[in-house]
Amino acid sequence: DQQVKQNSPSLSVQEGRISILNCDYTNSMFDYFLWYKKYPAEGPTFLISISSIKDKNEDGRFTVFLNKSAKHLSLHIVPSQPGDSAVYFCAASASSSSNYKLTFGKGTLLTVNP
Amino acid sequence: DTEVTQTPKHLVMGMTNKKSLKCEQHMGHRAMYWYKQKAKKPPELMFVYSYEKLSINESVPSRFSPECPNSSLLNLHLHALQPEDSALYLCASSPPRGPVTEAFFGQGTRLTVV
Numbered sequence: 001d002q003q004v005k006q007n008s009p010s011l012s013v014q015e016g017r018i019s020i021l022n023c024d025y026t027n028s029m030f031d032y033f034l035w036y037k038k039y040p041a042e043g044p045t046f047l048i049s050i051s052s053i054k055d056k057n058e059d060g061r062f063t064v065f066l067n068k069s070a071k072h073l074s075l076h077i078v079p080s081q082p083g084d085s086a087v088y089f090c091a092a093s094a095s096s097s098s099n100y101k102l103t104f105g106k107g108t109l110l111t112v113n114p
Numbered sequence: 115d116t117e118v119t120q121t122p123k124h125l126v127m128g129m130t131n132k133k134s135l136k137c138e139q140h141m142g143h144r145a146m147y148w149y150k151q152k153a154k155k156p157p158e159l160m161f162v163y164s165y166e167k168l169s170i171n172e173s174v175p176s177r178f179s180p181e182c183p184n185s186s187l188l189n190l191h192l193h194a195l196q197p198e199d200s201a202l203y204l205c206a207s208s209p210p211r212g213p214v215t216e217a218f219f220g221q222g223t224r225l226t227v228v
Contacts, residue, residue: 034216034217036219041202041222041224042221042222043118043120043204043206043219043220043221043222044157044204044219045219046216046217046218046219049216089156089157101159101162101170102147102159102217104156104157105156106155106156107156
């Protein structure tokens with residue numbers, strides 16, 4: 001049972017436009033969400049996170065939105081740059097759990113075309 | 115220092131070999147993790163150490179043996195692996211549970227079992 005779902009395996013956008021990556025979750029206990037960026041043969045790099053007490057968190061070109069009622073979050077990148085081309089993973093954790101476990105989605109490959 | 119350092123970066127081993135993967139962080143993080151990632155798949159949690167004690171073993175075969183000698187080091191001892199164990203092995207660490215729970219990942223060890 002996949003508790004974190006990224007239903008779009010890939011996304012292609014033009015440089016300068018907005019990239020929107022989506023993520024859905026099923027576990028109501030999840031209350032902390034993270035986005036990671038990954039280049040081939042490298043470890044994931046933390047991008048941005050959001051706690052369930054917020055509905056928006058912004059860091060430069062990256063904004064994460066959380067809709068708790070829909071169990072949905074999205075990552076907005078604006079403006080998109082060719083260097084943003086990578087696989088983006090959504091991950092979730094439950095602070096009530098003592099085991100620090102992160103559950104990852106399958107990832108979305110973002111390609112930003114010059 | 116915001117790095118998680120993994121050695122070696124690449125490892126080729128035979129099915130009868132014994133080898134070890136090493137991971138080090140100096141961020142004062144008290145949770146450390148081993149993940150396994152196959153191509154085009156999300157990272158899969160293997161083990162979690164919390165305050166140097168094993169807190170999660172995700173039903174990993176005994177041919178993988180984790181060790182946490184101190185709060186900065188995490189090892190993964192490998193013995194009698196199978197070709198299907200070939201993957202990118204990622205180490206991560208995170209702060210004690212609180213408002214911020216990002217896991218920082220190392221660059222990974224690309225393991226090939228021949």
